[in-house]
Amino acid sequence: MRIRPYGIGDEEALRKMSDRLSRESLYTRFFTGTPALPEAYVRALHQLDHWDHEAMVALLDGRMLGIAEYVRDRKEPWRAEIAVLITDPWQRHGLASRMVRYLSQLAERRGISEFDADVTLANRTAMSAIRTGWPAVRPSSDGGSAHYRLPLPLTSANGLRVPG
Template sequence: MTQLAEGNGARIGDGGWAATLDDVRIRPYNVTDDARLRRMSAWLSRGSLYTRFFSGTPAIPERYVRSLDGLDHWNREALAALLDDDLIGIAEYFRDRGRPWRAEIAMLVVDPWQRRGLGGLLLDCLSALALRRGITEFDAEVVFDNQGVMRAIRRRWPDVRSLKTEGSAHFRLPVAPPGPVRSGHAEGRHPG
């Protein structure tokens, strides 16, 4: 889990050159990203995979990789965070067909980039797209063990309450306009 960008020697977490958010590009996920998504598994702990997929999987499930081929970039969107040629984060929403103003969100960030602001940056970009597309509420299902995400939700939405389900908390979150996006982070600023 130390070498993220073999091409230019960018190293994360081992005392080498440490990339920052200014080095990350955010853009819509596309079908050419499937190999990057599979490689992303190498930088994810079993705990990170469990909290995203709610199961003990040793790698990103192939059914998930294939499901992203069906993005329509309107009702179902995913944004990719890239460091050089490596996928280091992905955020997605899929719209509720019965309530088109709502969408389920999910996010996955490689372990070396957790707690460094990448999740918030992805959420800001995804929120901007969602608002432009008429989505005003996000639903999020969070495993109780994922205390980092629980704290992040409480910081961003201090008044939100969760519904507890078996092993997880369900949040209904108002989609707020994103904060200012720092320069250099998103290609074309707000993808879409």
């Protein structure tokens, strides 16, 4: 498996990722019922500048297994919204955590010191992963979602910095 920045040539692999995503997985990422990755999302990835908007992909034999991205907040440039999407067969195998670690390291080098994450309350797996990476963080609730402010650097459950 290879984890690297998203590239312009990854569009077809990204679209094919939809074949391995359940409606539930798509809902927990996009907060709406959609049968496939939204075209607006695919187009937005063409606008990556690899500084204020970055995305990492996990690939195996040319197939995209997951994507993790951040988008810097324009008003508070030390903060960025983070989102992760992993294909169903690769969920609960530590891939999302691994991708977030890589993305966190890039973000830190670019002056980002905090991630924001919105998670549907039904996404227990994501909330558990956040509790593992940021054990002291508690979410605020907004209807059917939880909002997290996640300080960087990412730490382990025992409070030590997670090495890259």
